[in-house]
Amino acid sequence: MTVNLAPRASRALENAVKLTGDSKTDTINRALQVYAYLEEVWDNQGEVLIRSKPDSTELIALKFF
Incomplete structure (x- = not known):
């Protein structure tokens, strides 16, 4: 499968890979599972x-896209 990422998505992928140390493939697989959930x-x-x-009592509702 080939995926064409928009520049913003490509930067997000690179950032996630840097933060986790996971491969791009593993990062995309994990992201898709989270998105489906x-x-x-x-x-x-x-x-x-x-x-x-961790010490904050503020909760943020998340709905994007």
Whole structure:
């Protein structure tokens, strides 16, 4: 399979690879699994919340794309 990434997506991939040390293939596989999970949650009228800092009580709702 060949994937053509937009510049922003390509930069995000490079950043994720740098942060995790995983290969591009592993990073894309993991990203697709996370994306599918998020879509499933949203499809079931769920919410996804992210805690931006361990000691923070602020929760951020995430919905993108």
